């Protein structure tokens with residue numbers, strides 16, 4: 001069944017722009033990205049849109065559909081009614097380049113600031129031995145497709161441009177959590193998590209988790225556990241003293257201060 | 262118009278603070294009303310200092326009852342003799358701090374009361390934001406201490422539920438509606454408390470090698486499982502708390518008498 005659907009698509013660049021109205025054919029089984037492509041093919045050949053896999057795996061087509069961060073290729077048209085006006089905008093946290101394409105380099109800058117995985121110096125690659133239960137936790141985070149919708153929706157930067165210098169967003173705090181829980185990593189990342197990546201900005205309101213297309217429990221399994229690990233070291237006087245006398249000492253070396261990106 | 266946040270220079274120029282079309286305000290509004298109602302109710306009960314004991318039941322807001330002014334029959338009914346206000350105030354701060362610093366309730370009040378953010382992808386009304394980096398919110402990092410106290414309190418409340426199987430005269434073998442309510446409340450509180458994120462960290466969340474600590478790993482696995490429903494337990498236990506207290510209030514103030522299923 002084909003029907004004509006009404007769309008409002010944001011067109012513009014970093015100086016100006018607005019929502020423009022279109023009517024586009026929709027066929028059964030289609031997703032929002034199909035419609036954007038049809039729009040490009042029939043009415044707006046200069047419409048800029050970033051995409052790659054059309055399978056929810058490359059993380060390129062992040063945008064906002066009816067105000068919610070979504071992968072356009074994974075948003076089925078049958079989730080809307082036929083008379084609904086569907087609004088498509090670029091992500092609203094990152095600078096816009098043109099139309100639906102944003103400049104996500106904030107994320108790359110933050111990614112570079114995360115201290116790299118540091119296995120023990122005397123361990124040759126190929127000699128890594130880890131128990132399955134020890135790596136399981138961090139494996140969940142490896143599902144990330146780097147769509148950056150979590151960083152886009154996080155109000156700490158979405159609503160406060162000035163925090164972009166001090167806060168790395170859920171994506172990279174999750175990366176720090178992943179490495180901090182890694183059984184072979186020799187670096188203690190709890191200090192940089194707070195001082196360089198702004199863990200304290202997160203008020204665990206869980207929007208990152210709500211939008212993640214990979215359904216990673218970012219808040220429950222990465223951010224809160226990281227906050228608790230930080231509390232062990234930084235805020236909990238009794239635990240800090242007790243751990244000085246503990247048999248299983250934490251032998252990790254603190255991560256070096258991060259070069260500011 | 263504001264020039265920060267989503268209206269910052271360089272970002273797509275869109276006037277609306279949100280383009281969401283669903284009723285995103287419904288949930289924060291509901292949470293706001295429910296939590297406000299709870300705060301008003303518990304403030305009334307905590308400060309009143311009345312109608313908290315009707316053998317064999319004690320209201321959880323007053324247990325353990327630590328001042329000598331506690332009514333006859335409550336435990337331990339001392340040792341604090343200089344306390345002139347409601348005895349509830351001596352302990353009610355424990356569950357209050359526990360819930361206030363709970364990761365779930367933090368989400369709830371940051372969204373519903375502080376609108377930071379009111380809902381996802383809805384611009385918050387504040388011009389500056391510092392998260393939980395400053396006093397007093399930085400104290401939320403000490404949630405684990407509230408957990409320790411709450412665990413102790415849970416033991417007391419569990420004892421209260423056990424004692425509710427005694428007749429008002431003190432003989433074992435009694436089952437009233439209150440017994441069921443107090444028991445259900447104790448169960449709900451244990452689920453809520455044990456599913457706590459700090460509890461998850463303490464069991465094994467903080468260690469890196471689960472394989473070296475099989476028992477702790479087991480405990481962590483269990484806590485993780487119930488932790489997924491922490492929000493649900495937070496609400497269920499909030500309801501049972503009110504129910505248990507209100508039932509004791511109704512009995513103690515003589516408005517109703519206990520529905521007795523069995524009595525020795």
Ligand code: SF4
Nearest residue numbers: 154202203205206208
């Ligand atoms: S849970 Fe924390 S990191 Fe995730 S969106 Fe909310 S404030 Fe940002």
Ligand code: SF4
Nearest residue numbers: 144145147148150212
């Ligand atoms: S964590 Fe989820 S939302 Fe964030 S970048 Fe990865 S896949 Fe996208």
Ligand code: FES
Nearest residue numbers: 053054059061073
């Ligand atoms: S196009 Fe690859 S995720 Fe949508």
Ligand code: FES
Nearest residue numbers: 363364365457458
């Ligand atoms: S009680 Fe909710 S996280 Fe601890």
